[in-house]
Amino acid sequence: MSKTRRPRSDSAAYAAQAHQNAAQGAIEPPAYVTLPEPCRPFWQAIVTSRARDTWTDSDLVIAANMARVQHAIEAADVGSDDHAKLTRLALALSRSLSVHTTATAGRAANLVGASTAERKARQDEGDDLIPRLRAV
Template structure:
């Protein structure tokens, strides 16, 4: 007997509806049994919003809290120090463990080429008067 719920296709209406409902909610809070100091909270929020809300498990949230604490510690360690290097490696390992590394959240670099190219062209394009462009003030 399969214990995990059936996942819907990523391009289905049900998935789109769930994504909008998830996006409307505040970031997930850490489990009650996990201690997360307040200075780590911005890192926590960035981590838990990097992937779909309904894909997080309790075990993932514990690792996400560890990652938030490590990222906060990196900010206070001297750049280039052995401690900074060790914390950076630990951060990368934890990011892979909870699937919030760039490949998991943005896709393979090869798959991003078209999107990056389109954005670069859009920045260079002056467009025409019929298509309004956003401009920095």
């Protein structure tokens, strides 16, 4: 059984696919899945954490369930049994969908450099050669 290989993330084909994905707009749940409006912000956060062309209909069903669970977490009292159960379920669903931090941002050891650079950039007054975003 041959598996279709995805292009390398540093290739022109990958860049072209990324632009095509971005141009298609928001991913909607499959027609047979009901997703209440209050769950939509969670849905958007979930489905934008992975490349658009990697989602299957089965994944989208699980993503809708995860959005409902995350919405339910908001209503549960922090520290309650319901809150703990829902949190564990959300973590399990995120692992199932590969939308957890390690899958989307990389291993914690690899994030140290990026975090350090961003922290330094926030503290750095810089010079006129490097543009900075400043709060108005």
